[in-house]
Amino acid sequence: MNLSLKSYSRARAVHVMLVYTGGCNGCDIEIVNCIFSPKYDAEQYKVFLTWNPREADVLVVTGPVTKHVEKPLKAIYEAIPEPKAVVAAGACATMGGVYKNIHGDIPSEEIAGPVHEIIPVDAKIPGCAVRPEDVLSGVVSALPLLLNAK
């Protein structure tokens, strides 16, 4: 299967929705950067950033999901039409990051848990903060879910 970004995204314009769930802004700006910045420029591959869940295909979640944002995150996930893919970006989104893990086994009062405990996650991008190259490859790895869905 040819997984190149160009061949997939030319078949369909992909809209990426970014949700902040209590991260530090680092990953979020890197993701916006890799779509807007002419250096990475995902828009040339028809990958667009949107803030409307009803037109989104890929949901990119950053941050450790604080308890306040747990319900809105579920609502946003429900609002995205099928087929959809969820990408967890950054150390906080993939495993809770420093905020959840630095105090060992003591449960956190603020953090509801990594993203995969709230909504199903299809791809995980590691890094603190994520590098734009990794974001592009992470979003690409979730694309077969969208394109192969009937």
Add this chain to the structure above:
Amino acid sequence: MDNNNKVTSNVIEAEVPMGTVHSAAIEPYRVRLFVEDEIVRDAEVTIGVNHRGVERIMEGLPVEKANSLTEKICGICSNIHIWNSVLVAEKGLEIDVPPRAEYIRIIMGELERLHSHMLYLAHGSEVLGHETFAMRLFYIRETVMELLRMIGGNRVQYGVPIIGGIRPRADLDEMKIQKIKEGVDHIEEKILEFADRFIRDPMVMSRVTGVAALSKKDALRLSATGPTLRSTGVAVDIREDMKQYDPFEFDVITQDDGDVKSNLLMRVLEIPESIKIIRQAIKDIPDGKITNRSWEMQDTGIIRNYVEAARGKLYHSYRLEDGRVRNSIIRTPSITNINAMEHACIGTHITDAQLAIVQCDPCFTCTDRAVQIVDHPLKKNNRII
């Protein structure tokens, strides 16, 4: 415009709520705009969604670990947080920092200011509706990000300062110094081209001139800080008082009007000043070691320190007990700028309300912490600590 913060009897019924997750606001926060005939009469900004309890997590951690945790408070101004946290420990334990380490810390701090200001300009341009400007600025900003990656090893959260100096991997050699020199030359050329293009654009200028103006009196009354305060004409910059900045010549930029135009130009004009500091730093960077390891841990009282972050005054304080951090308090600049944001919204057209909030350079992810409002013993009005 004149009904600021006065309790009036007339109830404004039309309310436009936005958030907490909203397409116009990139970060999660809640804005309530009370409108009358499409003019904003009152505004309320609520945060709290991002609260992660960083100070509570810091309680009882070893000081080195707590310092690297403070870096994770903010992804935009990560260096200034860890720098200030390290300065608190150095102040309490009376550690001398080698001059070479001070210079490299300042180079990192100023590079971070460059990338933060460019991000502000890009965000502002995007909210204005001028996406081409935003893309151009992101392109110029890439040069800074590459320099930060080269020095610190990561594009965001480089973790350069440690207690007593800087990390060995962040030491500068001739090749890196040459690259910084070329990088800042490139940034200065491009940002001045951008500023020229920005000022000559009549469409953009008519969109920003006179919008969401904040007067000098209001800015002082609302405890606005940083470039938001300086754009109203008050020349306050903590860098002038910091002993780390003593060897450097730079000007404190001020603007007069306090509107969106002044705020945008403020950041544009601060970029050459930061570049001036970086140029001086790489020109006379002293030789010698970069870390002072000869210090001993001891218990201290509460230590406080202020530094100037890209957004304004940043405060860290904690006390040390058996090498562990106790009673940590962090106060980020955006917490008082929220008042300025709410006030700047009042009197604007509803389409400019988002611009009025963005002009104060909000960073809500680092601001989200428990706030205690105390009565100042000497003053009548309440102040946020």
